[in-house]
Amino acid sequence: MFSGLSRRRVLLLVVLTCVLLITLDKSGNPVIGRVRSVFARVVQPIDTAVEAVALPIERAWNGIANYDDLERENEALWDQIQHMKGNDVEARSAVLEYRELLKLNQLTSKFQYDTVAAQVVGDSPSNFQNTVEISVGSAQGVGIGMPVTDGAGLIGRITKVFPDRSIVLLITDPQFSVPAQVLSTPGVDPTGTTQPTQSTTLSGIPESDLTSSTTSSTSTTTTQPLPPELTPIESSTSSTQAPTGNNATTSPATTTTIVEVVRETGLLEGQGNDKPMLLRFVDTTSSVTNVKVGAIVDTAGGNSGLAPQGIPIGIITKVQKQTGSSSALVEVTPNASLKRLNFVAVVLFQPNPSAIGK
Amino acid sequence: MRNIIFGPLLRLVPVGLIALSIQRVVFANHPVGDIKLQFVLALVVAAGAGGGSDRGAVAGFVLGLLYDASGNTPLGLMALSYGLAGMTAGYVHSFTPDPQWWLASIFAFFGAAVGEAAIPAAEVITGEDGWITTDIWVTVVVVAGFAAVMCPLLMPIGRWMMGVKRKKWKAMLE
Structure with missing residues (x-):
């Protein structure tokens, strides 16, 4: 031959x-x-x-x-659904409030963009590519660079488009990078662990002094995205039923604290299979001072962004100071479970062509 | 030259398409400890071990091109890696013209290891770096092990695909 x-x-x-x-x-x-x-x-x-x-x-x-495993998984999922039903109501009201505020301040959000639902039809056959194939293509309006999300957040972006299918580069691939922002409140541990702070009611009585067994407290926290010229504030309203004397008559007391929401922007990069993503900050000193484990990371948007602002990506799971450097190593674990993708949505947001090449 | 193009290609392409579909449907969706076993690579090294390094290189090139065309890798990247894999596995014929199954398996192991390790190396050349980490050695060994196990089963298909007939040895009459 x-x-x-x-x-x-x-x-x-x-x-x-x-x-x-x-x-x-x-x-x-x-x-x-x-x-x-x-x-x-x-x-x-x-x-x-x-x-x-x-x-x-x-x-x-x-x-x-796998019958036994599936049965166990099914039970665990039912439990999870019950928990999520409660969270869902809260989240919906927050979304409505968010949209209203955006409209009020004439800002754009990811909700302004249409989405195309798609099913994941294939996985990358190679060990050195984190991609999936989805069931929509140029016929449905999908274009190169568009962000792809699932219920939990960003999962990747479109890298190749065919008439009736597309290839999505997942966020864990080393080739993937997206401008991202960290939302954190200085002094407040985002993991939910309460910081030892002294809070007082309007009457001037420290809350810690209200030690009656009948004391109950409810609080709601709202984050208000404001125009760039204004400092974003977090208003925390807390109504406390405080006993006064033996009659235990209740009088609602309101505490309003002004807390600054810090937005640190950087570039989020994939590191490969099963590895958390790495966040590189534009301002290297900010990672050390303001970013904490448990903070939320979402897309930064902007002219050079690959996705509209506000699509959740994940949470910070590790902040490690590097010796000999002013910056810290910030690892982000994606919200989305990339190994169990089934239905996804392509956000019909056409990024800046110069950003797609990055 | 005519033989190179029209001879094995008529068998290589259809067999390659089926192997590729098996890879995409079965092995891509059922990784072993996060490592996707490479059926197409196993077929390439089996063809190399059965037909020699030049045939192995051609089989790797063609099947690699099919792989590239179906995926997200730059066209030619897998062709280059698999071409090297087929050629390495085919070096068994430098030792013996009709290798034993175990000897072919050993060369298939090394061929597959070279092919799998060449992918991230080739990606670095094309500007898609980030995959060369200490973890890739585990991937390379598992993929090469799978190819070595599959080699005796796939070698007859590889030989047929490349139009190679197995040598029949006859005892000399005294």
């Missing part, structure tokens, strides 16, 4: 052809894009046929081997 070609020549031919193809693909050759598109159509029926054979075997195996 290779009588005319020596081993070295075959190898040289293979290497040179590969280098040429990589160069053409990297330069965005339209022919290669069309070839991929045609190839996707060719592979699809073969995938379907293989799936038709593999699926019954897989299901039978799962039925035999």
Whole structure:
């Protein structure tokens, strides 16, 4: 077969052809894009046929081997649903309030963009790429660079688009990066651990002194996004039923504290499978002073942003000071469970073309 | 040259498409401890171990191109890595023209290891770095181990795919 070609020549031919193809693909050759598109159509029926054979075997195996696990998981999920029902009501009211405030201040949000629902139809076959294939493409208005979310937050962005399918680069891939902001309140531990602060009621009596067994307290916290020229404030309203004397008559007392919400912006980068994302700050000193474990991280938006502002990404799980550097190593764990993706939504937000190339 | 293009390609492409679909549907969705076993790579090294390094390189190149065309990698990246894998596995023929199954498996192991390790290295060259960490050695060893186990099963398919007939040895008459 290779009588005319020596081993070295075959190898040289293979290497040179590969280098040429990589160069053409990297330069965005339209022919290669069309070839991929045609190839996707060719592979699809073969995938379907293989799936038709593999699926019954897989299901039978799962039925035999994983039945107990599934039952346990089902029970755990039911518990989770019950908890989330309660959280859902609270979250909906917060979203409505948020939208109202945005409208009031003439600001844009991710809610202004339409979304296209899609199903994850395939995973990356390679160990060195964190991508998934979804069931929508250019026919549904999907374009390169658009952010993709699931119920929990950002999961990635579109990197390749075909007529009826697209490829999503997941946020954990080392190639992924997105401008992000950390929302934290200085002095308040975002993990929910109460800081030892002395709070007083309007009457001047420290709350700690109200030690009657009938004392009950409810509090609501609202974060108000304000225009850039104004400092964002957090208003905390707390109504305390305080006993006065033996009759224990209740009088509502209101405490209003002004707390500054700190927004630290930086670039969030993936680090590979099962690894938390890494946040690099624009201002290196800010990571040490203001960022704490448990703080929320969401998309920063802006002209050079790949996504509109306010899409949740994850929470900070580790802040480690680096020796010999003013900055800290900030690790962020994504909200979304990237291994169990099923239904996702593509936000029809077209990022700045110069930002897509980053 | 005509033989190179029209001979094995007629078998390589359809077999490669089926192998690719098995990879995408079965092995991509069922990782072993977060490591996706590489069926296409196993087929490439089996073809190399069964047909020699030049045939292995061509099999790796063609199947790698199919892999690239179906995924998100730059066209030619997997072709280069798998080409190297097929060629490395085919070096078994430098030792013996008709290798035993275990010898072929050993070379398949090394071929697959070279192929899998070449992917992140090639990605660095194309500007997509970030995958070269200490963890990749575990991935490389597991993937290479799978290829070595699959080699005796896939070698007949690899030989047929590349149009290689197994040598039949006859005892010399005295």
